[in-house]
Amino acid sequence: MLDHAAAPASATRTAAGDALAPNYHPLDVVLHAGKGSWVTDVHGRRYLDCLAGYSALNFGHRHPALVAAAKAQLDTLTLTSRAFDHDLLGPFAVALTELTGTEMMLPMNTGAEAVETAIKAARKWGYEVKGVPDGRASIVVADGAFHGRTTTIVSASTDPETRDHFGPYTPGFRVVPFGDADAAAAAVDETTVAVLVEPVQGESGVLIPPADYLPRLRALCDDAGALLVLDEVQSGLGRTGTTLAQDLAGVRADLTTLGKALGGGILPVSAVVGRREVLGVLTPGTHGSTFGGNPLACAVGLAVVDLLAPGDLQARARALGAELTARVDALVAEGLLAGARTVGLWAGLDVAPALGLTGRAASERLAARGVLTKDTHGSTLRLAPPLTITAEDLDLALDTLADVLREAAGRPA
Numbered sequence: 001m002l003d004h005a006a007a008p009a010s011a012t013r014t015a016a017g018d019a020l021a022p023n024y025h026p027l028d029v030v031l032h033a034g035k036g037s038w039v040t041d042v043h044g045r046r047y048l049d050c051l052a053g054y055s056a057l058n059f060g061h062r063h064p065a066l067v068a069a070a071k072a073q074l075d076t077l078t079l080t081s082r083a084f085d086h087d088l089l090g091p092f093a094v095a096l097t098e099l100t101g102t103e104m105m106l107p108m109n110t111g112a113e114a115v116e117t118a119i120k121a122a123r124k125w126g127y128e129v130k131g132v133p134d135g136r137a138s139i140v141v142a143d144g145a146f147h148g149r150t151t152t153i154v155s156a157s158t159d160p161e162t163r164d165h166f167g168p169y170t171p172g173f174r175v176v177p178f179g180d181a182d183a184a185a186a187a188v189d190e191t192t193v194a195v196l197v198e199p200v201q202g203e204s205g206v207l208i209p210p211a212d213y214l215p216r217l218r219a220l221c222d223d224a225g226a227l228l229v230l231d232e233v234q235s236g237l238g239r240t241g242t243t244l245a246q247d248l249a250g251v252r253a254d255l256t257t258l259g260k261a262l263g264g265g266i267l268p269v270s271a272v273v274g275r276r277e278v279l280g281v282l283t284p285g286t287h288g289s290t291f292g293g294n295p296l297a298c299a300v301g302l303a304v305v306d307l308l309a310p311g312d313l314q315a316r317a318r319a320l321g322a323e324l325t326a327r328v329d330a331l332v333a334e335g336l337l338a339g340a341r342t343v344g345l346w347a348g349l350d351v352a353p354a355l356g357l358t359g360r361a362a363s364e365r366l367a368a369r370g371v372l373t374k375d376t377h378g379s380t381l382r383l384a385p386p387l388t389i390t391a392e393d394l395d396l397a398l399d400t401l402a403d404v405l406r407e408a409a410g411r412p413a
C-alpha cells in the first residue's frame with residue numbers, strides 16, 4: 001500500500017533495503033557526491049565527513065593526485081593477475097617498504113586479507129624457522145581487538161557481535177587484556193609464533209595503551225623468539241601524526257598490516273610489510289590473490305606513498321591533533337564527555353552518562369547539523385576526519401559537537 005510518489009526518502013530507502021542484507025545500520029543519509037572533507041546527499045545537503053571511511057579516506061574524497069593516478073592507469077592497464085608481472089608492482093613494493101622502513105611487502109586487497117596473510121606467514125615461519133611442532137602454533141591477541149571479519153579472524157575476537165554463531169572457530173589464539181604486557185608475557189610459551197595487536201584499538205573506541213606497552217611487547221617477542229605483528233590497517237598511514245602508529249613508540253614490528261588509507265579512498269588496497277626472513281617463507285603457490293597488487297591498486301598505492309613520503313600530512317595530523325585534543329579535553333572539563341582519548345587526528349569520545357545520549361543518538365544529532373561521524377560500542381563517538389581537513393572545518397565540527405552535547409545537557413549555547 002506504499003504510495004511511492006509520496007514516499008519520503010527514508011521510505012524509499014527502506015523499500016530498497018529489502019534487497020540488501022541487513023549487516024549494517026547506517027545513519028539516515030544517502031550520499032551522492034564528495035570532495036575533500038565534504039560530501040553531498042541526494043537532496044543536495046552538505047555534510048562534513050568526520051569518519052572518513054574509518055580512515056580509508058585519510059586524504060579526503062577524490063584527492064586530485066589520487067584521482068589523476070587512477071584515471072591515468074585506467075587508460076593504461078588495470079589487471080594482470082600475478083601470473084604476469086607488471087611495471088608498477090616493483091616500484092610500489094620499493095616505495096612502500098622505504099616509507100615504512102621495512103624489507104619486504106606482500107600486496108593484498110582488504111584489511112582482513114592482510115591480517116590473514118600475517119597470520120599465515122607467522123604460522124609458516126613458526127613451523128619452518130622457529131621449529132614449532134606442526135599444528136601447534138599459538139598467537140597471542142588482545143581482548144577487544146578488531147582485525148576483520150573472516151572466520152579465522154573472528155575466532156580471535158572477544159566481541160560477541162563479531163563472533164557469535166560463526167563457529168566452529170579456528171583454534172590457536174590466546175586472548176589477553178589489551179595494554180597489559182605482563183598478561184601477554186604470561187600467555188607466551190614455546191608454541192607462540194606471534195603477538196598480534198593493534199597499536200591503538202580503533203573499533204574499540206580509540207583505546208591507547210600505556211607508553212611502554214609496544215616496547216615491552218617488542219622485548220618480550222625478542223626474548224621468546226616470537227614475532228611482533230602490528231595491525232595498522234586503521235592506525236597506519238598518517239592518522240596518528242606519524243607514518244605508522246608504532247613510530248610513536250619507537251618500535252618496528254616484524255610484520256605490519258596496512259589497508260584502508262592505502263587505497264586512497266578509491267579501491268581496496270592492503271599489504272603486509274615486514275622482515276624478509278618472515279615474508280620470505282611464503283614461496284610460490286603457498287599464498288596469493290587474484291587482485292592483490294593489480295596495476296590500478298599499485299598506481300593508487302604509489303600515489304598514496306607519494307603523498308605521505310614528505311611527512312607534511314603527518315605533521316598536519318599532529319598540529320590539528322593538538323587542537324582536537326585541547327578542544328575535547330575542554331568538553332571533558334565541562335562535564336559533557338566522560339572521557340576523551342586522542343592521538344594524532346583521531347579521537348574516541350565517551351559521552352557523559354548524565355546526558356542520556358547514546359553514541360548513536362549523538363551521531364544522528366550531529367548528522368542533522370551536517371557533521372558525519374559514527375558511534376562505536378554504546379556511548380562512544382569516533383572522530384577521524386581526513387588529514388587534509390582545514391583548521392576552520394575542524395573547528396566547525398567541534399563547535400557542532402559542543403552544541404549537540406550542551407543541548408542534550410540542557411544548557412544550549
Ligand SMILES: *Cc1c(COP(=O)(O)O)cnc(C)c1O
Nearest residue numbers: 110111112146147148231233234
Ligand atoms: C578495518 C580494519 C580491518 C579490516 O579491514 P577490511 O578492509 O574491512 O577487511 C582490520 N584491522 C583493523 C585494525 C581495522 O581497523
